[in-house]
Amino acid sequence: MAAKYELKLGAATREAFGKALVELGKENENVVVCDADLSKSTFTHLFGKEFPERFFSCGIAEANMVSIGAGLASSGKIAFVASFSAFVLNKGFEQLRVNVAYSGIPLKVVGTHSGISIGEDGPSQMSVEDLSLACSLAGFTVISPADEPSMFALVKQAAYHPGPVFIRAGRVKVPVIYGPDQKFVIGKGIQLTEGTDITLISTGLMVAECLRAAEMLEAEGLSVRVIDLHTVKPLDRELIGKAAAETGCIVVAEEHLVDSGLGVRVAQVVAETSPCVMEFHGVNDTYAESGLPEEVLVKYKMTGADVAVTARRAYGRKK
Amino acid sequence: MTRTSDLSELQSIARTVRRDIIEMIGTAKSGHPGGSLSAVEILVTLYFDVMKHDPANPTWALRDRFILSKGHAAPVLYSVLAETGYTPKDQLNTLRRIGSIYQGHPDRRFIPALEASTGSLGVGLSLGLGMAEAARLDKSPSRTYVVLGDGEIQEGQIWEAAMYGGFHKVDNIVAILDNNRLQLDGWVKDIMGIEPLAEKWTAFGWHVIEVDGHDIVALQAAFAEAEATKGKPSILIAHTVKGKGVSFMENNPKYHGVAPTKEEVELALKEIG
Incomplete structure (x- = not known):
């Protein structure tokens, strides 16, 4: 039952990332961090303050920063x-592509202020294509945590992951979904509710919205399964295939361009395992606009109520 | 491998490397002879004299790092790697063939001794800075050498890297600019002029050493000067001739990316001696 999740507001995932970096820095002196004049926004300044000798300030020059990070990583640094x-x-x-993916260098890349929930700064700073870009880098693992605890745990795991990793973080405070005992494993999705009529699959801040949608649908008598795919690549094929087979109806919701993000990747797995009715909920071939984050999310239909609309349509097709 | 500071020995190795380059590219029927030939003395001086490295132990932590940022000059690097004993010499003529370790551009998936896979221009100096920063952090004596093309520095990332190196005083890195004055479409000065070179790099905080890139003794002195320079990175502006050593290739933009014919290979080998 989705109602068991209280969804109390927690920290932003970018803040959880910054805190995880500090802990990593304390436990392993091999950890180094590069930033491009956004350290107060990305929260890497916490690490920089604690370990100035291991913090590389690259100025507003992201291309240079990525290559320098690759050089550090290829010399054995995390x-x-x-x-x-x-x-x-x-x-x-x-x-x-060239210094990290093709070269097989285990650099950890963290993008904050992802999606349209960045709000006021508007589309030049909003990434609605980051999952698509990151997933197109061969050999990359792509992680998109939904809340503070999952971000903290997965950043720490990513540090020791043998390959390159992209981690998607957000600007705004997000509801806490997970308790302190929850285990996270890169590549393994998490089923949040049982359900047999329909499955809502999501990642990032839309996971909480899917729980809200599930609660609404449950009130209408539907049995709804909610799955958090914190790892967008590689996908948890077993969990997706099982949901497709058992519920026969899947809706994927994401704060990302709808035709190039999580949804199309999940559809590929569903097609290969247990084809079923699917609908896709995301940003429709556009760049959103400035506004308060909650206003932008409402206008671009990134709320639980919006996901519920898509879910009812999908369930209607199933019947 | 033979390690030597002796001029005649290094010159003799350079002749062998030139022969390798011509034979490899001639056999492959494609490749970049001009920019490989212009960098021969630079790589020979580095690999046989200046750099601390061990072909028997390619992952030695304290080794000096080398990055061929102008990756299309792969044949000169392959020849030097083979002549120093990192890779098999008898496979050089498989250059660019399917399955060969000698890929069209340097690929560390096939040759683990390579520090970097290169070929897309402009990224090597930044990568080298990362390696140099790791060495500084570890208080390692390891130094990093990055060979750049002159056309390559038209790429914007080079200047991001130049700014970083100068500002952060990364004095354990040396860039070597193979200033052969030609790029694919013609003379650098006609495509997108890069002068004044020395003033530009000086302004970015680098110690600039101008050197004849085919004069091994001058290169040895320049690398020593770079190593003795503390508090700033160094760049050798190596004045070179594209296609050096093969008269019909010298200063001829055609041989940027065109392989010599069978007859031209014979002519070239005769000339190199």
């Missing part, structure tokens, strides 16, 4: 580079 998703992926993409 290297993180961070900026807004829109900058590190778009301006650093060539370097991520």
